[in-house]
Amino acid sequence: MSTDRTATAAGNAGTAFGWGLLCVLSGNMLIDALEVSVAVVALPSIGADLGLSEAALGWVVGGFALGFGGLLLLAGRLVALLGRRRVYLAALLVFAVASLLGGLATSGAPLIATRVVKGVCAALTAPTGLAIIASAFPAGPARDKAVSVYSLFGAAGFSGGLVLSGLLTEVSWRWTFLFPAPVALVLFLFGLRLIPGRTTDETAAAAADRAPLSRRYDVPGAVTSVGALLALVWALSGGPGAGWADPLTLTALLSAAALGGAFTYAERTAPRPLMRVRLLADRPLTRSAAGAAALNGSYLGFLFVVTLDLQWGRDWSPLRTGLALLPASLPLALAAARSGRLVARHGAARLIALGTWAPPAGYLWYLLAGDRPAYATATLPALLLVGLGFVLQFAALNAQAMSAVPDADRGPAGGIYQTSVQLAGALTTVLVAALLGAGAADGGGRRTALVLVAVIGTAGLVVALTGLRPGRRAAPAAVPEGAEDR
Template sequence: MTKPMRVPGRAWQPSGPTRAAGRWNPSQWALLLVLAGNMLIDALEVSVVIVALPSVGQDLRIPLTGLQWLISGFALGFGGLLLFGARLVELLGRRRVYLAALVVFAAASAGSGLTSEPWVLVAMRFVKGFGAALTAPTGLAIIGTVFREGRDRDRAVSVYVFFGAVGFTAGLLLSGLLTGADWRWAFLFPSPVVLVLFALGLRFLPADVPHPSAVRSFDAAGAATFAGLLLTLVYGVVTVPEAGWSPRAIVPFVLAIMLAAVLVAVERCARRPLVRLDVLRNGTLVRSMLGAATLNGSYLGLLLLTTVRLQTQHGWSPWQTALAFLPASAPVAVTSLVTGRLVRRFGTARPIALGALCAVAACLLYLPRASGTTVHYATDVLPSMLLMGTGFVLAFAALNIQATARIAERDRPAAVGLYQTAVQVAAALVPAAVAAVVATGAGERAAALLVLAVALLGLVPSAAHRVASRHPSLQE
C-alpha cells in the first residue's frame, strides 16, 4: 500500500508569498486537487495490477513468476529510487521535477497499456514506480510551504492522506471494472488523468528556489548500487523455481551480497550519502521499518495468493475478486482521518502489537483453506480480509508516527525516506517469494505458510519494544 508519512521536507523554500491566511483561495484548492489527485493515482497503481494479473497472464502467456514483476517492478522503481528521487527534487526543484515526473508517468501508463511485450510492460511499471518516488513524498513538502502552519496545513495534509488511503480501494474497483472489458484499460486509464493533473500543475504548482545550504551531490553511484541490489535479489528469488539451485539462480544472490558490500563502501565515502547508515542506528526507527515492511508484505502476499486462487483456480471474474478484497482495503480508507486520534489516545505500542496480531490471525485462518477444492467466501476469504484490513487500520499510522518519534529534526527527512523504502522493498520481495514458492510446485499452502512467516516476523518489533522499554539505552 502507498500511504504518505506526515513529515514534510524542509530543504526548499518558496520563492514567493504562498502561505495562506484565513480561508483557502481557489488557487490553493486547485493545487491541493493536483497533489491529492496524484497521490490517489500513485496509491491505486499498487492495487490496480493485483486484480488484473490473471487476465494479463492468460493473454500474454506469462507465468506467475513473470506476472509478479508487475507488482515488484513498480515497488522496485518506487522503493529502489525513492531516496534518489528525493535528492533530485531537492537539487533540481520541486516544480520542475514534479511536472516532469507527471509527463513520464503518463507516457509509461500509455506504453504499458499498448504493449504486448512482457519486458516492456515490466519496464513501464518500473518507470511508473520511479515517477511515484518523485511525486508522492514531494506533495507533502509542497503542502508544507503553501498552507499556513496549524489548522490550514493539518486540513490539507488530512485531505492528502485521505486520497492516498482511498486510492488503494479505488484501484481495486477500477481494475475489477476495466479488466472485465480488457486488462489494458486498467493500465491505460491513468494516462489522461495524469495529463489533466499536469495541465493544472503548470498553472498552480508554486515556483521554488534551492536552499542556499544544499550540497549539490546526487550520489548516483549509491542510487544505482541500491537499485541493482534489489533487482538482483528479486531476480534470484523468481529464478529458483525454473533453474533450481543452479549457477543461474545462485549468481544473482552472490551478486546481491557483493552489491550490498559495495553500497556500504560507497555510502561511507560519499560526499553526501543517500543511505544514511548512521540513522539506522536508531532502534525505534529500525523496529518501525521492520513492522511496516512485514505488515505491507504479508498484506500484498495474501492478496496475490487470493487473486490467483479465486480467478485462476475457481473462475471468479475480476469484478467479483475486487469486491472480495474490499474488506481488506475499505476500512483503511474509511478510518484514515481518525487513525491519528487512535494513536494520541492509546499511543503507538498497543495498536502496532494488535495490528501485527491481526495480520498473523488473518494468515492462520487462510492457511487451512489455501488449497481447498471449493471456495465459500463467507468462511474461506472474508475473515482473513477483515482481519488484514483491521491490522492495517491499527498499526500503519502508529508505525508511521513511531518511526520518527526519537529522531532528531535534522535527521527526519533521511529517516522518513528509509522507512518508506523499507515498505516498498517488502512490496517487491514478498510477492516475488510467494510466486516462486507456488511455481516450485509446493502449492498454495506452502506459499500461505511463507506469508504467515512474514506476518509472524511482524511480531518481533513489538517484542523488541517491550525489551527496549525496560532498557532505555536500547531506544536510541
C-alpha cells in the same frame, strides 16, 4: 519567477489557488495508490491475454513497488538538487506516457518495464507532494487539513483501485493501465499553473553548490544500491524454479551481498550519502521499518494468492474479485481520518501490539482452509483480520518510527522507512509468484507461498512484541563536524 510563484502559493493557501494546488497533489497521490490494486485484480486477465506465467505476473505487481522503493532514496536527492516543481512535473508527464505504453503493451517485458518506470515516478512525486504542502500551507489548521486530505486520498486509493480495476477489466485489462494517462496529463497541465517553484533559500543554496556532480548525486551509492536490489530480485524470481543451488541463482545472491556491502561502505564514506547510515542505530525507527515491511510484504503476497484463487480457482469475474478483496483495504480507508487520534490517545506501541497478531492469524486461517477455501468461512475472515491489522498498525508504525527523530533527520528517516515498506512488497510478491509457478504442477507452490506469507507476517508480530519491552531510546550517535549527512 519561481520565487514569486512560491510566495503566491503561500499567500493564497486558504483560497481557491491553494485548494486547487491541493487537488493536483491529492489527485496524483490517488493515482499512485491506485497503481498496485488495479494491477492485482487484472492479473489473471493479463496472464491469459499475454501468456504470462505466475512468476511473470509477480513482476507486474512487484515492478511498481520495485521502482518506487529502489529509487526512493535517490529521488530525494534529485528533488533537492533539481527543485520540487521541475521534478514533480517531469515525473507526472513520464507517468502519463508510461501508462499509455503499458496499456498498449503486447508482451510481458514492455508492460513490466512501464510498471517499474511508474514506480520511479511515484517515488519522485509521493513524498514531494507532502513537501510542497508544507511549504505552500502555513503551519496550523490549514496545513493540518491539507495533509489530512492528501493522506485520505492515498489511503482510499488502494480500495478504490480494487473496484475500478474490476469494472475496467470487465471491458479489457488494458484500460486499467490506460486510464491514468489522461488523468496524469490533466494534473500536469494544472500543475504548470499551480505548483510553486523553489524558495529563495533553496535557489541560493543550489547556486552556491560547487561540488562535483558525482558527489552531489552520490553516484556510487545509487549504482550499488540499485545493482544489489536487481541482483536480489533476480535470485528470488529464479530460485524456486531453477533451485537455490543453481549457478545463476548463487551468482545473483553473492552479487547482491557484495553490492549491498559496497553500498554500505559507500554511504559511510560519502560526503553526501543517499542514506544516513547512523540512523540505522535508532531502534524505534528500524523496528518500525521492519514491522511495516513485514505488514506490507505479507499483505501484497497474500492478495496475489487470493486473487488467483478467486479468478483461476473459482472462476470469479474481475469485478466480483475486486469487491471480494475490499474487506482487506476498506477499513483502513475509512479509518484514515481518525488514525492520528487513535495514536495520540492509545500510543503507537500499544496499537501495534493490539493489531500485529491479526494479519498472521488471517494468513494461517486461510492456509489451513485447504486448496479450495470457501469465501464466507475462509477468505472473508482472513481478509477482515488483515484489514484490522492495518487499521491498528499502519499509522502507529509511522508515528513510532518518527517519534523522536530530530527534525533535521526526519526526511532521511522517512526515506529509510518508506524504502523498507516498498521493497518488502516488491520482493515478497516476486518470491510468492515464483513459488506459485515452480509448484504449479502439484499445487505445492500455493501452500509454500502461503507459508512464506504467514512467516513474514509472524516476523512482524515478533518485531512488534520487542517494542513492548521497557527500555530507553538510544541517544543519537555523535556526528563528526562536517559529516551531518551521513
